[in-house]
Amino acid sequence: EERELGRLRSKPSRTLDGSDIALYANAESLDDVARAHVLGAAGLGLYRTEFLFLQRNQPPDEEEQFQTYRDVILGMNGRPVTIRTLDLGSDKVDRSGLTLPHEGNPALGVRGVRLSLAHAPVFETQLRAILRASDYGPVRILVPMVSSREEIIAVRRCLKKVAAQLREQGHPVAQRLPLGAMIEVPAAAIGMAGFIGLVDFVSVGTNDLVQYLLAADRNNEALGELYSPLHPGVLRLLAHVIRLGAEHGKSVSVCGEIAGDPRLVPLLLALGLTEFSLHPATLLEVRRCIRASHLQQLRDNAGKLLQARSRSGIERWLKRNSA
Ligand code: PEP
Numbered sequence: 001e002e003r004e005l006g007r008l009r010s011k012p013s014r015t016l017d018g019s020d021i022a023l024y025a026n027a028e029s030l031d032d033v034a035r036a037h038v039l040g041a042a043g044l045g046l047y048r049t050e051f052l053f054l055q056r057n058q059p060p061d062e063e064e065q066f067q068t069y070r071d072v073i074l075g076m077n078g079r080p081v082t083i084r085t086l087d088l089g090s091d092k093v094d095r096s097g098l099t100l101p102h103e104g105n106p107a108l109g110v111r112g113v114r115l116s117l118a119h120a121p122v123f124e125t126q127l128r129a130i131l132r133a134s135d136y137g138p139v140r141i142l143v144p145m146v147s148s149r150e151e152i153i154a155v156r157r158c159l160k161k162v163a164a165q166l167r168e169q170g171h172p173v174a175q176r177l178p179l180g181a182m183i184e185v186p187a188a189a190i191g192m193a194g195f196i197g198l199v200d201f202v203s204v205g206t207n208d209l210v211q212y213l214l215a216a217d218r219n220n221e222a223l224g225e226l227y228s229p230l231h232p233g234v235l236r237l238l239a240h241v242i243r244l245g246a247e248h249g250k251s252v253s254v255c256g257e258i259a260g261d262p263r264l265v266p267l268l269l270a271l272g273l274t275e276f277s278l279h280p281a282t283l284l285e286v287r288r289c290i291r292a293s294h295l296q297q298l299r300d301n302a303g304k305l306l307q308a309r310s311r312s313g314i315e316r317w318l319k320r321n322s323a
């Protein structure tokens with residue numbers, strides 16, 4: 001079985017009826033990057049930058065960030081790398097001094113893009129490092145915890161300022177890097193039409209989206225199955241985001257853990273997803289499931305999936321539609 005999986009490294013992620021599905025990898029270390037490359041990931045769909053900021057008393061400077069991002073980009077050897085800007089918050093253990101010492105409800109607090117916009121110098125340093133590194137390969141910038149059009153406008157303003165400064169200082173900077181929003185706040189998913197025109201792509205962070213939609217803490221094991229993507233409300237919203245992206249010609253990926261769960265492949269394909277970003281550990285298994293799937297058949301059955309009234313209804317659909 002290991003050998004059979006191994007053979008999939010060089011195989012396309014193509015469905016039985018000939019559609020190519022893009023499998024990107026999530027990474028947070030150079031080890032992950034190396035694995036992603038070896039497994040034939042289409043690129044990095046989510047490179048988390050938080051770890052650079054954790055376990056230290058000062059945020060990393062521009063040079064350190066630049067070198068790290070450059071090494072990640074070089075490690076992917078020309079395949080696109082999606083760098084997510086800092087997603088710190090007091091939900092993470094942090095000594096950098098950026099997060100608030102105490103928040104009553106950290107998951108709903110100053111985190112992600114909110115924190116970045118509250119610390120302009122830190123955000124600009126990160127953007128400078130990303131823009132400089134983008135000279136070494138194709139880069140996209142992904143912004144976490146977006147909830148409004150205004151935040152995208154503010155991020156674009158920062159990006160523009162930083163790019164102009166860098167050019168003035170003689171650094172080569174790509175004309176325009178693709179900018180994307182994480183869709184993980186319910187209002188951003190429901191109201192995506194309001195800002196989709198301002199971004200080049202979106203990536204659905206289902207880990208947080210599920211938590212916020214179901215009012216179920218993603219880290220609280222006492223909640224058991226209450227925290228689950230297999231809820232009719234979650235699937236409807238996912239379907240909406242995927243459809244809206246397609247209508248606007250914008251790429252939509254899912255980078256939450258569900259994209260790396262082989263059992264959920266038929267469901268995500270049925271909803272119209274064509275880009276997955278997942279941990280390298282399950283990339284080959286997901287590829288195997290994709291290769292055993294008939295895309296058109298699944299899409300034809302999407303109506304039934306969206307009519308399911310409960311978790312068990314969704315599970316029955318999955319049983320009937322698994323390869
Ligand atoms: C998510 O929320 O689904 C996600 C991919 O981001 P993180 O797990 O880093 O919050």
Ligand code: MG
Nearest residue numbers: 184205207208
């Ligand atoms: Mg998230």
